[in-house]
Amino acid sequence: MSTPDGELSPEELAIIAEEEALLRRVLSAVEDARLRSGHRKQETQDLISRLQELRDDAATAAVADLPHLFFQMDQTRALLERQESARLPELGAPYFAHLRVAGTTGDRDYLLGRTSFADVSADVRIIDWRFAPVARVFYLYGEGDAYEEWFGERLSEGTVKVRRLVVIERGLLTRVQIGTRVLVRGPGGVWRRLGAGRGSQLEGGTGTAVRPGQLGVGRGTERREGALDVTALLDAEQFEAVNVAADQPLLVLGSAGSGKTTVALHRLAKIAFDEAERYPESRMKVIVPEEGLARLSRRLLAPLGLGKVSVETLDSWAALAARVAFGAKALKPWEDTPPLVAKLKRHPALRRALSARLGVLSSSATALPRLRKRLAELFTDRRFLEGVVAHSGGDLPSTAVDETVRHTMLQIATPIAHELEGVDPDRLQTLDGKSLESDTPDELAGTVDVEDLPLLLFLRAQAGSLGAVGRLVHVVLDETEDFSLVELFVVGRLLGEARSCTLAGDEMQQTSTSFAGWPAVLAELGIQDAATCRLQVSYRCPAPITALARQVLGTQAPGEPPTVGRDGAPVGFHHFPDEAQAHLFIGEALRDLLEREPQASVAVIASGREQARAFHRVISDMSWARLVLEGDFSFEPGVDVTDVDNVKGLEFDYVVIPDATAQAYPAQDEARRRLHIAITRASHQLWLVSAGVRSPLLAGV
Numbered sequence: 001m002s003t004p005d006g007e008l009s010p011e012e013l014a015i016i017a018e019e020e021a022l023l024r025r026v027l028s029a030v031e032d033a034r035l036r037s038g039h040r041k042q043e044t045q046d047l048i049s050r051l052q053e054l055r056d057d058a059a060t061a062a063v064a065d066l067p068h069l070f071f072q073m074d075q076t077r078a079l080l081e082r083q084e085s086a087r088l089p090e091l092g093a094p095y096f097a098h099l100r101v102a103g104t105t106g107d108r109d110y111l112l113g114r115t116s117f118a119d120v121s122a123d124v125r126i127i128d129w130r131f132a133p134v135a136r137v138f139y140l141y142g143e144g145d146a147y148e149e150w151f152g153e154r155l156s157e158g159t160v161k162v163r164r165l166v167v168i169e170r171g172l173l174t175r176v177q178i179g180t181r182v183l184v185r186g187p188g189g190v191w192r193r194l195g196a197g198r199g200s201q202l203e204g205g206t207g208t209a210v211r212p213g214q215l216g217v218g219r220g221t222e223r224r225e226g227a228l229d230v231t232a233l234l235d236a237e238q239f240e241a242v243n244v245a246a247d248q249p250l251l252v253l254g255s256a257g258s259g260k261t262t263v264a265l266h267r268l269a270k271i272a273f274d275e276a277e278r279y280p281e282s283r284m285k286v287i288v289p290e291e292g293l294a295r296l297s298r299r300l301l302a303p304l305g306l307g308k309v310s311v312e313t314l315d316s317w318a319a320l321a322a323r324v325a326f327g328a329k330a331l332k333p334w335e336d337t338p339p340l341v342a343k344l345k346r347h348p349a350l351r352r353a354l355s356a357r358l359g360v361l362s363s364s365a366t367a368l369p370r371l372r373k374r375l376a377e378l379f380t381d382r383r384f385l386e387g388v389v390a391h392s393g394g395d396l397p398s399t400a401v402d403e404t405v406r407h408t409m410l411q412i413a414t415p416i417a418h419e420l421e422g423v424d425p426d427r428l429q430t431l432d433g434k435s436l437e438s439d440t441p442d443e444l445a446g447t448v449d450v451e452d453l454p455l456l457l458f459l460r461a462q463a464g465s466l467g468a469v470g471r472l473v474h475v476v477l478d479e480t481e482d483f484s485l486v487e488l489f490v491v492g493r494l495l496g497e498a499r500s501c502t503l504a505g506d507e508m509q510q511t512s513t514s515f516a517g518w519p520a521v522l523a524e525l526g527i528q529d530a531a532t533c534r535l536q537v538s539y540r541c542p543a544p545i546t547a548l549a550r551q552v553l554g555t556q557a558p559g560e561p562p563t564v565g566r567d568g569a570p571v572g573f574h575h576f577p578d579e580a581q582a583h584l585f586i587g588e589a590l591r592d593l594l595e596r597e598p599q600a601s602v603a604v605i606a607s608g609r610e611q612a613r614a615f616h617r618v619i620s621d622m623s624w625a626r627l628v629l630e631g632d633f634s635f636e637p638g639v640d641v642t643d644v645d646n647v648k649g650l651e652f653d654y655v656v657i658p659d660a661t662a663q664a665y666p667a668q669d670e671a672r673r674r675l676h677i678a679i680t681r682a683s684h685q686l687w688l689v690s691a692g693v694r695s696p697l698l699a700g701v
Contacts, residue, residue, distance in 0.1 A: 008191055012183055016176060016191055019098065019166060023173050026094055026111065026126070029119035033088055051076045089115045093168045095126050097232040099138045101147075103158035110134055112232060114305075129231050130273050138163060138232075139239035143179070165232050202593040204569070205653040205684025206600045209540075231266070238263050241533040246271040246279060246474070249530040251518065252504040255562040256549070256680030257540020260504035261649060263533070264476045265297065267502050269304040271474060279500070283473040286311040287491070289482040289511075291631025292642075293649035297478065299635065313631075314487060318453040321490070325460060325467045326368040334411070334447035340400045341407050345451035348516035349391040351458075351485040357384065358459070366463045371456050372448065379408040395513040410444040458486035461493040471496055479648050480505035480521060484514040488524035499527050508553060509677050511645060513670075540651050540683050542568020548686070549679045552697050553672055572687040573701065575694055579659075582691040583618040586658055589687075590639055593654065594624055602639045603652040605678040607664035609643050615658050616641040644674045647681050655682035658689050665695040672697060 008016075054073045089095065095113035110125050112135060117126040129135050133151035141147045143163045149156050167175035174185045182194040234242065241263045244250045250267065252260045268286070271279050286301070288294050290313060297311045312320070315335075322331055337345075344350060358374065365371075378384050385401040448456075460466055472494045477483060480503045483491075495501060503525075507515060515521075522530055538546055543564045548571050550557045576582040586604065593600060606612035609629050616627040624638035631646050640652070657678050665671045675697055679686060688698065 008183065008193060012181070012193065013191075015164075015178065016173075016183060019164070019176055020173050022098065022109070022111075023168060023171075025122055026089075026124050027091060027171055029122040029124040030089055030091055030094055030117065033117070033119065034091075037088065087115050089113055089117050089126055092170050095168070096166060097138060098162060098164045098166055099134070099160070100162035101134075101137060101158045102161050103156065107161060109162075110138075112138055114231075130270055136239070139234055140236040202572075202589055202602075202654055202656075202685055202687065203596060206597045207653065209601050209651045209653045209683040234262070234266065235259075235537065237533065237535060237537075238266075241535075242266045242270055244531050244533075246275055247498060247500050249499050249522075249525075249527045250502045251522070251530045251532045252502065252535065253506060253518075253532065254535030255506060255538050255546075255558075256509060256677070257538045257651065257683070258535035258562065259537075259539060260506070260535065261293075261297070261300070261478055263535070264478055264502045264504045265300050265304060265306075268301075268309065268474065268476055269306055271500075272306060272309075279473045281306060281308040283470065284309045284475070285317075285472055286476040286478065287314060287317050287483075288312075288478045288649065289314050290479075290646060290648055292628070292633045292646050293478060293631075295631065295633055296635070296650060314454075314483065315450050318457065318487065318490075319450065321457055321466070321469050322453040324469045325457060330368050331453070332447045333450050333453065334444060335450050337449040337451055338403055338407055340397070340403045341449070342451050343513055344385070344388060344396055344400045344404055345449065345455065346484040346512060346514040347388065347392055347396060348485050348514065348520065349388045349393075349396070351489075352391065353384065353388050354378075354455075354458075354486075360462045361459055363463045363465060366460045366465075368456070371459050374459070375452060375455060376408055376412045380405050380412075392513070407444070407449075411447050411449075413445040454484060454487045454490060457490045461490050466490070466493060469494065473498070474500045474502070476502045476504070478504045479509065481507050481510040481515040482512055482648070483521070485516055485520065485524050488521055492525035492527075495525070499525065501525065501527075503530075508556065508558065508673060509648060509680075510673055511648065511677065536563050537565055538562040539565045541680055542566050542684070544568055544571045545679060545682055545686050548701060549676050551701065552676050552679060554697075556669060556672055569685040571701075572685070573698070574687060574689045576689070576691045579614075579691040582658065582689050583615055586615070586656055586687075586689055587619045587622075590619065590625075590656070591622065594638070597653075599637045600654060601635070601637060601652045602654045602656070603647065603650075603681055604639060604641045604656045604658055605647055605681060606641070606643045606657075607659050607674065607678075609645075611659050611664065612641050612643045644678050648677060651681050651683050653682075653684045654686075655679070656687045656689065660688040660690040660695050660698060662693040662695050665697050667696045671695075 051073060054076065058073070094117075095111035097112040099110045099112065101108055101110070108125070109123070110127050112129045113126045114128065115126065116128045116132065118124065127135055133149070134156075136149055137147050137160060140149075141160045141163070143160055145160050147156075147158060147160060163178075165177040166173060172185075176183045183191055184194055186192050238259050241250065241252060244267065252263050254260050265286070268284060272281055272284065284306075286294075286297050286309060288297060288311070294311050294313050298307075301307060301309055301311065319333055357378065382401055382405060385404055386398075389396045389398055389400055457466065472491075475491060475495060477488075477491065491501075492499070503521065505518075507518070522528070541549065541564075543566070545568065546562065546564045550561055574582070574585065576585060590602060590604075593602065604612075604615060606615060612627065612629060616625065619625040619639070619641070620627075622639070626634070626638060626640050628640045628642040628646060633640060633642075633646075633650065655678065657675075660675075665675045675695070679688075690698075
């Protein structure tokens with residue numbers, strides 16, 4: 001039966017009525033259980049008092065009476081733990097999915113949530129998605145599918161009759177999704193069917209991307225009011241990857257928005273839940289390249305019950321490990337390394353050259369002063385550096401040699417403070433209160449680049465010991481294509497023989513020259529038998545954006561295009577004679593968008609930091625405009641003005657690229673990958689704006 005867009009059919013009205021009746025039954029059953037648990041509070045207090053009395057008795061009891069007292073204490077403690085472990089679903093949002101199966105015993109409804117709960121008399125069964133066997137049926141089958149699954153030693157067969165995603169807010173059903181149909185409760189409690197907004201105007205995409213507590217279509221986000229729970233959206237392929245055995249290394253590959261981060265973090269949650277003693281949270285770690293993705297990962301881990309798992313950027317992880325391994329006061333990291341020098345120090349060619357030149361050092365040669373001296377000798381040795389450049393495959397220009405030597409000479413110079421020891425401190429005071437070397441090249445003296453820290457750890461680890469740096473039981477490396485080989489080697493040593501890890505990545509999204517290929521990645525980690533999952537469906541980006549992203553990659557695009565999850569608004573292309581006009585146009589469009597959609601998340605992604613600053617100055621008087629150049633995303637509604645280096649792993653409802661020009665994105669492989677990353681951050685609509693000469697990567701579109 002066809003109806004106008006938004007108007008519900010009788011069938012859809014019946015579905016809503018059924019789901020609301022089911023929710024009422026669930027809330028009533030949970031409320032009854034809460035009342036019963038209230039009566040048990042006094043029992044709990046009595047048990048606590050009884051346990052304290054037994055402890056007091058044991059402190060003064062005769063030796064012969066202790067075995068009996070200890071037995072009573074154990075029994076009381078067991079009763080107390082049993083009561084404390086009985087958690088009930090939250091009344092505000094008790095479940096996030098509805099599964100009905102027809103089997104040999106008839107129809108049965110299961111509700112997927114985060115806490116198992118059953119009331120047989122009320123016909124209510126909420127199952128924990130992490131370990132309930134029947135949850136496999138929800139993730140692996142669709143409505144109308146026949147299933148056959150082994151649950152332990154029992155073969156279960158049947159048919160999936162209902163498979164729905166639901167949103168419950170403050171105990172009220174607000175959204176039901178059946179396949180591609182989305183039914184939402186509007187103002188006044190009136191239900192309607194969502195339509196598909198189109199057109200080149202920025203509109204109709206609020207809530208399609210990641211924000212705190214919100215689920216985006218990329219299947220890698222958190223939950224907020226009005227959003228579907230991410231756990232309900234794992235597809236069969238993702239669900240199987242999450243369930244790979246804990247001691248099996250897993251490599252998760254996939255295009256932008258395919259759910260790599262979702263799989264990695266859900267696998268971490270399942271491992272921690274299933275084998276808490278073997279895999280304690282304190283010895284698990286998530287390492288990512290940039291601060292923005294680190295912040296997002298922390299937010300995503302919290303609702304999974306993993307708020308205690310450490311999430312660190314590559315730089316912060318290396319800095320902490322180096323401080324532990326070499327001593328906190330022995331290092332003075334320098335964070336503003338010249339780009340060419342940083343590129344050389346992270347390149348695979350340097351790792352090979354180090355091994356050829358130094359081999360494996362003896363443990364006596366890995367004291368920090370000796371290691372720093374060795375590196376300084378290498379980074380001022382022109383012949384050595386020329387060899388690195390020659391074996392870089394054209395990634396490193398010859399000018400990297402001069403720049404590295406010049407930079408290193410400044411770092412190994414004697415600090416001014418040492419040269420002026422004994423001079424009256426009053427004579428060294430400056431008018432601005434800064435040190436004598438501040439804002440001068442002399443400020444580099446005595447420092448080590450943040451890129452040197454992994455190199456120092458690598459040389460120490462090769463000798464067999466990282467000192468007090470703690471071993472890891474499981475590590476998630478997200479955006480692994482941006483890890484250098486030496487960083488991977490150190491992580492491998494920290495994992496020990498177990499090599500329990502989850503690697504997520506996409507070779508098409510590398511933003512540096514550190515990626516040497518997946519075989520090299522696994523070899524540095526000491527892994528020979530990794531399970532590999534290549535996610536085939538791109539959920540984040542609609543078809544028009546996915547098609548453009550593939551065209552931008554050109555010959556670098558993978559042979560098989562990803563499966564696109566949905567259609568969407570067309571990509572907007574806007575060209576202007578000069579940058580000022582382009583910036584004004586974008587500013588007006590953003591102002592109009594946020595007036596209509598104040599809850600939208602928007603990213604203006606420039607090619608670099610200076611370009612981002614230039615555009616931000618145009619809209620800096622707007623309260624919703626934020627300049628984000630250090631990964632400090634708030635994930636709140638509004639506009640984030642940022643650059644490509646800050647957005648890996650993130651997504652936004654709308655993305656505007658303000659400088660799609662030939663200067664920013666020339667016909668070069670690195671530029672292709674960077675533009676591809678910017679393009680694929682959009683979950684609803686994308687605009688590319690250019691001034692002057694348009695990027696040749698957009699020719700023909």
